[in-house]
């Protein structure tokens with residue numbers, strides 16, 4: 278297995294699925310179009326929902342598509358910087374079937390990509406299938422997937438296991454959903470594991486890292502967990518690009534991935550703070566690195582800082598990054614310079630970054646200046662209070 282850059286992995290994935298007859302589509306905007314249930318796009322399938330339900334005809338008449346989708350998830354924002362895995366921005370690679378191929382091809386191609394294109398060692402790969410849980414249509418175990426992995430793909434049964442709804446049934450509120458299979462990479466025993474003798478995929482420790490989720494989208498959830506069968510069987514897979522990059526580059530943390538580390542290096546060069554200097558400096562460097570990735574992408578998709586909705590998410594991320602800059606001892610706006618590195622690292626995949634470069638820089642600088650003015654005004658009030 279050769280070390281591969283994040284940009285190379287993205288390209289290898291998309292061209293692999295093109296070779297399997299998939300239409301390569303650009304990432305959709307982070308701003309959901311015609312979907313009021315989401316503030317920001319949070320998975321590869323989110324912009325494609327109408328194709329799964331059959332409401333919209335397949336894109337350019339093609340029932341197979343592959344994308345690398347920009348995604349933002351903020352529920353774990355407080356953990357960003359403190360762990361090796363949490364980030365608010367990530368890229369999700371996916372191959373999709375809109376009523377075309379189903380489980381058998383999805384499993385075989387995922388395995389082929391892992392073992393022949395990425396050249397991951399088979400003895401490090403583990404697969405889970407849905408064990409079934411509860412009543413009704415969504416309660417049945419996925420024996421079909423188990424059989425495909427064991428007998429068609431040839432995964433050793435000791436590397437195959439069954440997990441319940443929390444791990445192996447994919448849904449976000451209302452909409453297309455279904456049982457899933459996940460592929461894990463074994464990083465070797467984790468000294469922090471609380472039950473090393475029984476450690477297996479699904480364990481909370483860092484030994485088995487899940488990097489690819491294959492969803493067999495066959496049901497619709499009406500939003501109250503009432504499931505009906507969709508008119509067509511679909512495939513929605515999501516492979517975390519940063520996670521695969523960690524595996525291919527032999528690093529534990531997403532912040533050590535090549536393109537992401539280049540952003541941290543730029544922050545270090547501007548602020549003088551060295552990565553590895555102390556835990557608190559590392560946390561600040563990682564928060565800035567993550568947040569400047571998300572905010573640069575959000576602004577390139579037309580979001581502006583404001584006090585509500587998406588604009589508020591953007592403002593909060595920018596101000597958190599600016600505050601961590603202050604913790605590193607930087608008094609002047611600096612994020613507007615760091616965003617150039619984000620643009621350079623990712624513009625090949627997202628040309629809108631380069632097209633909107635001047636606008637992105639302007640928006641970030643203005644928000645940094647506004648934030649600095651707010652802090653100065655607050656400090657003045659505090660000092661005046663002390664004098665009275």
Ligand code: SER
Nearest residue numbers: 320322490513514515
């Ligand atoms: N929708 C699934 C996920 O986000 C697979 O793409 O994990």
